[in-house]
Amino acid sequence: MAADATTPPARPHALRRFLDSDLGWSFRRSPTAVLGALLLAILVISAFAAPLFAPQDPYDLSQLFVDKAELPPVWVQGGEWPFILGTDPQGRDMLSAILYGTRVSLAIGLASVAAAMAIGVSIGLVAGFFGGRTDMLLMRFADTVLSIPTLLVAILVSAIFRGLLPAGIRDNFSAVILIGAIALTGWVQYARTVRASTMVERRREYVLAARIIGVSAARIMRRHILPNTLTPVLVAATLNLGLAILSEATLSFLGVGMPVTRPSLGTLIRIGNQYLFSGSWWVVVFPALQLGLIVLAVNLIGDWLRDALNPKLR
Amino acid sequence: MTGPLLVAEALVRRYPVGRGGLFTPAARVAAVDGVDFTVEPGVSLGIVGESGSGKSTLARLAMALERPDAGRILFRGEDLNALSASDLRRRRRHFQMVFQDPYGSLDPRLTVERIVAEPLTVAEPGFDRRARRERVLAILEAVGLPTAALHRYPHEFSGGQRQRVAIARALITEPALVVADEPVSALDVSVQAQVLNLLMDLKERRGLTYLFISHDLAVVEHVADRVMVMLRGRVVESGPAAVLFARPVHPYTRALVDALPDFDADPADHAAGAFRLGEPGAAEAGACPLADRCPRAKARCRAEMPMLRALADDRHVACFEPLG
Numbered sequence: 001m002a003a004d005a006t007t008p009p010a011r012p013h014a015l016r017r018f019l020d021s022d023l024g025w026s027f028r029r030s031p032t033a034v035l036g037a038l039l040l041a042i043l044v045i046s047a048f049a050a051p052l053f054a055p056q057d058p059y060d061l062s063q064l065f066v067d068k069a070e071l072p073p074v075w076v077q078g079g080e081w082p083f084i085l086g087t088d089p090q091g092r093d094m095l096s097a098i099l100y101g102t103r104v105s106l107a108i109g110l111a112s113v114a115a116a117m118a119i120g121v122s123i124g125l126v127a128g129f130f131g132g133r134t135d136m137l138l139m140r141f142a143d144t145v146l147s148i149p150t151l152l153v154a155i156l157v158s159a160i161f162r163g164l165l166p167a168g169i170r171d172n173f174s175a176v177i178l179i180g181a182i183a184l185t186g187w188v189q190y191a192r193t194v195r196a197s198t199m200v201e202r203r204r205e206y207v208l209a210a211r212i213i214g215v216s217a218a219r220i221m222r223r224h225i226l227p228n229t230l231t232p233v234l235v236a237a238t239l240n241l242g243l244a245i246l247s248e249a250t251l252s253f254l255g256v257g258m259p260v261t262r263p264s265l266g267t268l269i270r271i272g273n274q275y276l277f278s279g280s281w282w283v284v285v286f287p288a289l290q291l292g293l294i295v296l297a298v299n300l301i302g303d304w305l306r307d308a309l310n311p312k313l314r
Numbered sequence: 315m316t317g318p319l320l321v322a323e324a325l326v327r328r329y330p331v332g333r334g335g336l337f338t339p340a341a342r343v344a345a346v347d348g349v350d351f352t353v354e355p356g357v358s359l360g361i362v363g364e365s366g367s368g369k370s371t372l373a374r375l376a377m378a379l380e381r382p383d384a385g386r387i388l389f390r391g392e393d394l395n396a397l398s399a400s401d402l403r404r405r406r407r408h409f410q411m412v413f414q415d416p417y418g419s420l421d422p423r424l425t426v427e428r429i430v431a432e433p434l435t436v437a438e439p440g441f442d443r444r445a446r447r448e449r450v451l452a453i454l455e456a457v458g459l460p461t462a463a464l465h466r467y468p469h470e471f472s473g474g475q476r477q478r479v480a481i482a483r484a485l486i487t488e489p490a491l492v493v494a495d496e497p498v499s500a501l502d503v504s505v506q507a508q509v510l511n512l513l514m515d516l517k518e519r520r521g522l523t524y525l526f527i528s529h530d531l532a533v534v535e536h537v538a539d540r541v542m543v544m545l546r547g548r549v550v551e552s553g554p555a556a557v558l559f560a561r562p563v564h565p566y567t568r569a570l571v572d573a574l575p576d577f578d579a580d581p582a583d584h585a586a587g588a589f590r591l592g593e594p595g596a597a598e599a600g601a602c603p604l605a606d607r608c609p610r611a612k613a614r615c616r617a618e619m620p621m622l623r624a625l626a627d628d629r630h631v632a633c634f635e636p637l638g
Binding site: 206209210212215224 | 419
């Protein structure tokens with residue numbers, strides 16, 4: 001076939017393609033974006049590779065030493081190697097706990113953003129595409145969700161689910177409950193964003209063309225409208241990842257999140273908070289610092305992405 | 315297939331103007347106001363009119379994209395708006411449409427192959443991938459696009475080429491009727507001719523019938539066998555293209571024909587002999603839609619709406635004071 005004559009050259013590596021694209025060009029020119037990406041890469045890699053080099057497995061109770069409890073960081077008098085950032089009152093190495101905790105926080109943040117996106121995008125698509133009564137009903141529902149304080153809903157959701165589950169397995173599901181609670185309060189923004197762009201896209205002629213062909217409504221939404229509305233969703237998702245990680249930390253700090261046995265950064269901060277006035281500042285400061293770094297890195301990338309994908313700022 | 319391909323019976327489509335009050339419904343204006351026409355197989359119908367005359371609304375009604383407020387639209391004898399949604403979807407492969415804007419009518423995120431193949435995947439889901447590509451390649455060749463177009467995106471093409479992609483998409487299911495709504499008016503004049511020639515060529519080779527909508531008389535003269543002239547949602551004159559262009563009887567048609575440049579005539583003579591309309595004023599209810607700017611208008615024209623009536627040589631006109 002004639003197509004063989006025009007076979008495109010081998011596709012370059014994905015990273016190379018990204019750096020050569022318009023988006024990649026704007027990325028390279030933005031020092032804050034590069035900084036954010038580097039920071040995030042270091043945080044993510046160190047967190048997910050933690051079992052390879054962390055001094056201790058904080059989930060393994062047999063590795064905890066009560067006689068090493070509440071050690072200060074190594075550079076402070078009384079600090080001991082290898083507990084670089086000191087230990088908490090249970091004798092848990094802070095560095096290991098933070099790395100494992102980052103893993104938990106990132107995973108819950110990503111999963112809850114993905115879940116919120118799935119809910120919000122579906123609702124926004126349906127509301128924007130069908131309009132009229134469907135739209136009104138769904139959007140008033142979204143307004144209602146938005147008018148209740150996020151934290152209150154999240155606490156309510158996790159309290160209800162925790163109450164429903166028997167005590168023995170409750171802790172095993174705390175991550176899922178957290179993801180659900182954050183997603184159920186976070187989808188509204190995606191729904192509104194997608195609804196707005198769907199209402200624009202569905203009047204475009206290519207959607208009309210698809211209807212003339214006889215394409216079903218579901219397929220038009222999925223194949224034609226959805227890909228053309230995803231850009232703002234992507235920006236919102238990136239910016240919301242930081243918020244989701246903070247929500248998780250807040251819920252865990254309030255005691256309705258991750259249990260002490262599998263601490264996230266929020267749980268660590270909660271534990272540390274109790275010892276702040278006894279002088280063990282490191283138990284709270286380092287997890288809090290790590291949390292701040294993650295959110296900063298994510299927001300740097302999110303801000304850049306929002307500007308880079310905004311045609312008005314090009 | 316015997317019998318007409320497409321029949322419009324007393325079509326009316328009204329749109330709300332403004333929002334209306336809390337207890338009063340919004341005022342409505344008729345974009346299409348009692349239009350009848352018949353498209354016989356192989357006899358392409360051109361619809362001419364100025365912007366706002368209801369041409370595009372008529373196209374949307376003919377494609378069953380909108381429901382008429384009154385009247386019926388019959389494709390091969392079936393009332394499209396009486397069919398169930400799934401039956402209508404199944405019929406759609408037999409009547410397709412080409413849009414005015416070749417930029418907006420192609421999904422920017424799909425390759426040409428996927429755009430052109432989509433009607434096929436909907437109409438005949440069983441097709442295997444290789445056979446589908448063969449069909450796409452065949453139709454791309456028929457509309458004069460290179461094989462290399464297959465994996466490209468719409469933004470990589472010029473307006474004329476995009477319109478060729480849109481035509482390929484409309485033709486891949488081998489429809490009997492193609493509704494073309496201003497298919498060349500967004501294109502450069504030099505490209506217009508190429509696309510028009512392509513449309514004529516396809517009409518001949520594939521036995522297509524067009525419902526061809528344009529504000530450009532010269533374009534319609536080229537493509538259509540019969541012509542219908544619309545003004546403010548109504549048909550003012552219709553008939554065989556050759557007769558209608560040679561001897562228009564409705565003042566509006568005459569003005570349109572005279573506005574065409576005639577390169578054989580002396581420009582001064584042409585301008586002097588041209589039939590001209592006055593400046594448009596306010597449309598009056600119950601009057602001839604042209605009454606406010608027709609130099610031949612009489613008292614009756616301002617008091618009564620002229621109905622379409624048959625003349626000799628197979629044409630219809632809605633005028634109390636026809637020319638000729």
